Amino acid sequence: RGAIIVLHDITDIRRLEKMRSEFVANVSHELKTPITSVKGFAETLLSGDVPDEATAKQFLQIIYDDSERLNRLITDLLELSKIEKQAMPLEITKVDMKTVIKNSTRTISKFAHDKNITLHLPEDSSPVYVEADKDRLGQIVLNLVANAVNYTSDNGHIYIDVEERSSKVVLNVRDTGMGIPEESLDRLFERFYRVDKARSRHSGGTGLGLAIVKHLVESHEGEIYVKSTEGVGSTFTVELPKTQE
Ligand code: ADP
Helix, strand or coil, X not given: CHHHHHHHHXXXXXXXXXXXXXXXXXXXXXXXXXXXXXXXXXXXXXXXXXXXXXXXXXXXXXXXXXXXXXXXXXXXXXXXHHHHCCCCCCCEEEEEHHHHHHHHHHHHHHHHHHCCCEXXXXXXXXXXXXXEEHHHHHHHHHHHHHHHHHCCCCCCXXXXXXXXXXXXXXXXXXXXXXXXXXXXXXXXXXXXXCCCHHHHHHCCCCCCHHHHHHHHHXXXXXXXXXXXXXXXXXXXXXXXXXXXX
């Protein structure tokens, strides 16, 4: 019996080591892409081999955008590692989900407006309280709604609602976007998993948003799942216990 337990542990350790080395490979690749671009365009500018000012400006813009991308990537990686190490204790207070939704969507409404996407927020009537870390809850909502805007084409709709059940609070973020292929649904919350790498990069995605959301939800003893139909849209659902023990 002892031998079986030992074997089981070794398999676990191997699995963890494999995951870790895959993660390091992924991170290196993600960092390398923008760095290569920054270096290349800076070299060209330094060589003085640029035909005109407009081209020079275009190259500088690429350098700027890729630096921003590196910045986002590192911010997300640090955030993820802090959550995973549990180096960031939650500050639990009684918060109104509707207020959190209102604040988080404020920052996104400009992007939605640019794409003529309508954000449908929950009715203002009565508050829905949950015991949670207000900032972390805000980040959960922000990441989900930002994705909904990102992966929905112009003139679409995003519906955000909260429901109160006996012992939990349920948040739904539904979009009329491109949807997610069934075979990707299981992997969506993995670090760096993207359905369409080029599209995610193009829109500035780091591939870490949903991994962060899942960790944050789980640190609140909650659950997250997704239902989606390609070409119709996706619904992300977060269930949080009303009280944290
Ligand atoms: P990213 O930075 O690429 O958006 P995320 O971790 O937030 O990373 O999401 C992972 C992938 O899940 C995305 O690249 C995209 O393919 C898919 N995805 C996330 N949200 C949606 C959505 N609302 N509609 C369609 N696809 C989505």
